[in-house]
Amino acid sequence: MTNTGRQAADAADADLDAGDDAALIARSLHAPECFGVLFDRHAPAIGRYIARRLGPDAADDLVAETFLAAFRRRDHYDLTHGDARPWLYGIATRLIGRHRRQEVRFFRAIARTGVDPAAEAVTDQVIDRIAAQGARRELAAALARLSQDQRDVLLLVASGLGYEETALALAVPAGTVSSRLVRARRKIREALGGQDPTRLGEDAP
Amino acid sequence: MIDEMEQLEQLCAAVASPDRQRLTAARAQLSTAIRRETAGHAARRPRLAVSLALRHRRPSRRWLGWAAPLAAAAAVTGIILGSQGVFSPVHRPVPSSSTHDPGPGLAHPATAYVAGQSGTVTPILTATGTALKPIRIGIEYGQISSAIVFRPDGKTAYVLSSTVLGGGSGTVTPIRTATNTALKPIAVGQDPRALAITPDGTTIYVTNYQSGTVTPIRTATNTALAPIRVGGNPWAIAIAPDGKTAYVADTQSGTVTPIRTATNTALAPIRVGRNPLAIAITPNGKTAYVLNNGSGTVTPIRTATSTALAPIRVPAGSFSMAITPDGRTIYVLDLGSSQAQEGMVIPIGTATNTALRSIPIGHAWPSTMNIAITPDSKTAYVANASTGTITPIRTATDTALTRIRLADGAGPIAITPDGRTAYVIAGSGPGRPGTVIPIRTATNQVLRAITVSNLPSVIAITPAPRR
Numbered sequence: 001m002t003n004t005g006r007q008a009a010d011a012a013d014a015d016l017d018a019g020d021d022a023a024l025i026a027r028s029l030h031a032p033e034c035f036g037v038l039f040d041r042h043a044p045a046i047g048r049y050i051a052r053r054l055g056p057d058a059a060d061d062l063v064a065e066t067f068l069a070a071f072r073r074r075d076h077y078d079l080t081h082g083d084a085r086p087w088l089y090g091i092a093t094r095l096i097g098r099h100r101r102q103e104v105r106f107f108r109a110i111a112r113t114g115v116d117p118a119a120e121a122v123t124d125q126v127i128d129r130i131a132a133q134g135a136r137r138e139l140a141a142a143l144a145r146l147s148q149d150q151r152d153v154l155l156l157v158a159s160g161l162g163y164e165e166t167a168l169a170l171a172v173p174a175g176t177v178s179s180r181l182v183r184a185r186r187k188i189r190e191a192l193g194g195q196d197p198t199r200l201g202e203d204a205p
Numbered sequence: 206m207i208d209e210m211e212q213l214e215q216l217c218a219a220v221a222s223p224d225r226q227r228l229t230a231a232r233a234q235l236s237t238a239i240r241r242e243t244a245g246h247a248a249r250r251p252r253l254a255v256s257l258a259l260r261h262r263r264p265s266r267r268w269l270g271w272a273a274p275l276a277a278a279a280a281v282t283g284i285i286l287g288s289q290g291v292f293s294p295v296h297r298p299v300p301s302s303s304t305h306d307p308g309p310g311l312a313h314p315a316t317a318y319v320a321g322q323s324g325t326v327t328p329i330l331t332a333t334g335t336a337l338k339p340i341r342i343g344i345e346y347g348q349i350s351s352a353i354v355f356r357p358d359g360k361t362a363y364v365l366s367s368t369v370l371g372g373g374s375g376t377v378t379p380i381r382t383a384t385n386t387a388l389k390p391i392a393v394g395q396d397p398r399a400l401a402i403t404p405d406g407t408t409i410y411v412t413n414y415q416s417g418t419v420t421p422i423r424t425a426t427n428t429a430l431a432p433i434r435v436g437g438n439p440w441a442i443a444i445a446p447d448g449k450t451a452y453v454a455d456t457q458s459g460t461v462t463p464i465r466t467a468t469n470t471a472l473a474p475i476r477v478g479r480n481p482l483a484i485a486i487t488p489n490g491k492t493a494y495v496l497n498n499g500s501g502t503v504t505p506i507r508t509a510t511s512t513a514l515a516p517i518r519v520p521a522g523s524f525s526m527a528i529t530p531d532g533r534t535i536y537v538l539d540l541g542s543s544q545a546q547e548g549m550v551i552p553i554g555t556a557t558n559t560a561l562r563s564i565p566i567g568h569a570w571p572s573t574m575n576i577a578i579t580p581d582s583k584t585a586y587v588a589n590a591s592t593g594t595i596t597p598i599r600t601a602t603d604t605a606l607t608r609i610r611l612a613d614g615a616g617p618i619a620i621t622p623d624g625r626t627a628y629v630i631a632g633s634g635p636g637r638p639g640t641v642i643p644i645r646t647a648t649n650q651v652l653r654a655i656t657v658s659n660l661p662s663v664i665a666i667t668p669a670p671r672r
Binding site for chain 2: 020022023026027029030031032034036037039040043044047048049051052056059060061063064067068071072075076078079080082118119120135136139154155157158159160185188189192
């Protein structure tokens with residue numbers, strides 16, 4: 001629930017500088033210095049996404065790399081998309097793809113130890129946290145077994161992108177996103193044994 | 206019981222936000238990398254750039270360059286910013302390779318106006334190459350002046366300003382050129398992007414990107430009239446030489462909407478291509494050319510019938526263009542989309558509507574390029590911000606002449622009405638004023654740099670008085 005609070009705060013922040021990304025990117029064609037604003041808007045979310053998949057340490061480097069790659073492609077940005085998130089998530093996803101083995105190792109380690117280096121250190125919802133602990137191990141183990149394509153779709157959608165946005169990010173048709181998602185979800189469900197993971201968590205603290 | 210998708214959402218949402226220090230470090234890393242690529246001449250001293258930035262970690266107005274206005278926002282959003290500019294090259298005093306001597310024949314009454322993020326406009330007397338006292342134009346901190354137009358009689362300059370961050374309303378500030386005094390800013394719509402003035406000087410039209418409108422301003426009274434709805438995200442605007450029609454390009458729908466200036470009504474939109482970013486109209490008013498950045502095309506529009514003709518292929522990603530005053534050639538600018546490619550100028554012959562052989566101007570990617578053409582249409586000056594060079598192009602043959610190297614970067618250009626001098630905005634480093642470099646067009650000789658207010662982003666010169 002703390003996440004909802006943070007998302008609300010993020011949304012409020014976004015309202016403060018409501019100019020759309022497309023405008024900013026187009027302006028940065030003439031005035032490259034404007035591109036920095038895009039970082040300020042989206043780096044926290046992109047950072048969390050990368051940290052989720054590769055761990056917080058790798059996230060630091062890849063965030064800067066993502067935005068630099070974006071900067072270099074800014075003259076090819078489709079200005080009809082006011083929201084640059086799918087584009088940025090797509091770039092981040094491609095960079096993550098270069099560290100495939102690291103990602104698998106990362107999820108396996110979480111599955112093995114139950115310690116998630118990317119997770120928030122403190123939450124006020126202690127019970128939620130404990131309940132989530134067990135589920136996290138199962139989830140991490142299942143994620144480690146997915147194909148890269150499936151992980152991409154699953155984690156982009158789980159990070160808050162819609163199907164259309166995910167399709168945009170991965171440059172695949174929306175139908176492909178749906179079918180990959182169905183298969184990936186089935187695998188996860190099977191891995192979790194169709195059980196209620198919150199209850200599962202109580203057994204495995 | 207919650208399903209596996211909700212669990213995954215929780216797993217993703219429960220990720221700790223990157224802490225401020227790490228974010229600042231990433232931002233600094235990005236800034237350094239971008240700067241290294243956008244200001245080729247500054248790359249020689251990257252270490253100095255970093256150490257300067259570290260020393261001046263505390264955001265200050267003087268030091269921040271483009272990040273300065275962001276700092277204001279950061280105070281609200283809680284994001285700490287790296288205190289580095291992107292476009293700002295490391296400071297180096299501009300060597301005065303020659304003394305600026307306009308000579309008796311060079312004197313003309315034109316004044317250049319330079320504006321940017323300083324909240325001021327600096328007038329430069331082009332006869333002597335001297336800057337006058339900057340004029341405060343009543344814009345807020347965090348805003349950028351991005352365009353200037355003049356009444357044809359040169360008596361008033363109009364400066365368009367909006368927020369650097371995008372969003373928010375903008376203003377147009379009139380400046381009386383005889384006294385260099387700013388009048389009260391005129392409020393326009395949300396996130397204004399471009400402006401154009403009718404040839405008779407009676408009306409200015411401002412595109413409001415976020416509002417999806419165009420604001421007319423009556424120059425006799427300096428008042429805004431009711432905004433005209435065009436929809437989408439209007440950006441580029443151009444007015445036909447007869448003053449009867451304004452053409453507004455909508456980046457959202459890929460259309461151009463003609464506006465009848467007599468009644469200020471929007472006519473039926475004309476479909477062009479994706480991401481239309483620039484419009485140029487031939488001096489005879491017969492054809493409006495629209496550059497579609499997304500499609501990689503230039504669409505000619507027959508203005509008499511408002512019909513789009515067959516698009517002309519240019520590289521996708523082309524983002525800017527200019528037409529020669531004689532209307533013979535359009536020059537399209539393309540950064541080149543990888544390190545392997547050079548920035549290109551693509552000439553389009555308007556007689557045949559065909560793209561001619563591209564002219565390379567050195568590695569421009571991923572920074573930016575600017576263009577200005579002499580009034581006699583003989584030379585196009587193309588600035589490459591990446592290499593800090595100006596490439597003069599002889600338009601008769603579309604050949605590049607010897608590149609002019611500037612010590613401090615090469616940004617937007619303006620040329621005096623007599624065609625004798627080109628003024629180029631050079632880099633503006635943190636904590637120091639901006640510079641404008643005059644170039645004598647007859648010899649392409651670089652003259653002494655002129656100091657202006659910091660972070661300049663636009664330059665325009667008063668028109669020649671009509672006879």
